[in-house]
Amino acid sequence: QVQLQESGPGLVRPSQTLSLTCTVSSGSLTSGAHYWSWIRQLPGKGLEWIGRIYYSGTTYYNPSLQSRLTMSVDPSKNQFSLKLSSVTAADTAVYYCARTFYPKPAAGAFDYWGQGTLVTVSS
Amino acid sequence: DIQMTQSPSSLSASVGDRVTITCRASHNIGKYLNWYQQKPGKAPKLLIYTASSLQSGVPSRFSGRGSGTDFTLTINSLQPEDFATYYCQQSYSTPLFSFGPGTNVDIK
Numbered sequence: 001q002v003q004l005q006e007s008g009p010g011l012v013r014p015s016q017t018l019s020l021t022c023t024v025s026s027g028s029l030t031s032g033a034h035y036w037s038w039i040r041q042l043p044g045k046g047l048e049w050i051g052r053i054y055y056s057g058t059t060y061y062n063p064s065l066q067s068r069l070t071m072s073v074d075p076s077k078n079q080f081s082l083k084l085s086s087v088t089a090a091d092t093a094v095y096y097c098a099r100t101f102y103p104k105p106a107a108g109a110f111d112y113w114g115q116g117t118l119v120t121v122s123s
Numbered sequence: 124d125i126q127m128t129q130s131p132s133s134l135s136a137s138v139g140d141r142v143t144i145t146c147r148a149s150h151n152i153g154k155y156l157n158w159y160q161q162k163p164g165k166a167p168k169l170l171i172y173t174a175s176s177l178q179s180g181v182p183s184r185f186s187g188r189g190s191g192t193d194f195t196l197t198i199n200s201l202q203p204e205d206f207a208t209y210y211c212q213q214s215y216s217t218p219l220f221s222f223g224p225g226t227n228v229d230i231k
Contacts, residue, residue: 037220046210046222046225047167047212047225048222049220049222060219062219063219098166103172103173103176106217107154107155107172107173107214108214108218108220109169109212110157110159110167111169113166114166115165115166
């Protein structure tokens with residue numbers, strides 16, 4: 001079954017760029033049947049969808065983060081990545097990567113998730 | 124933006140109870156509503172998609188209903204492993220998704 005694994009620094013300094021990578025295994029990122037999303041969870045809080053990318057590189061970002069966000073994909077490594085610039089303490093969260101599947105058009109749901117990685121923004 | 128609310132925010136129940144959680148959308152979202160279960164320190168797990176379709180491998184004691192703005196997740200005969208936080212998520216405004224604030228189900 002599909003597995004996703006986040007990797008990246010657990011500590012980022014304020015005003016710097018947060019960079020994470022998600023590696024997909026036991027499944028191809030380039031199958032074309034799915035999108036690939038990033039979702040975060042602030043400490044003790046709910047879930048916030050960050051953005052998604054298709055294997056072709058097409059992206060859609062949450063407007064609340066769009067000005068600071070860049071997502072990319074490396075099909076040869078079966079990986080996709082997230083960069084969030086100018087971070088502050090408010091960006092401290094557990095970051096998840098997830099597969100987005102569409103059982104029918106517009107009906108996007110997240111059926112496989114990484115285990116999550118805590119990123120702390122602190123000096 | 125479509126806002127999602129859930130009620131109650133938390134509830135206490137006993138093993139064997141029937142539990143119902145409500146999710147409400149600020150706009151008509153048809154049946155574009157999914158439910159997740161999250162346990163402490165773990166990633167959310169998809170339970171129900173398109174309001175009432177059971178995800179593969181999810182026990183049949185979980186069921187979902189609703190359309191438009193009002194939705195429910197029901198757990199029949201609550202089991203010890205069901206104590207968790209439950210989130211709804213709308214995909215009507217895809218590709219912009221949003222989640223409800225969560226409902227924590229704990230042991231009475």
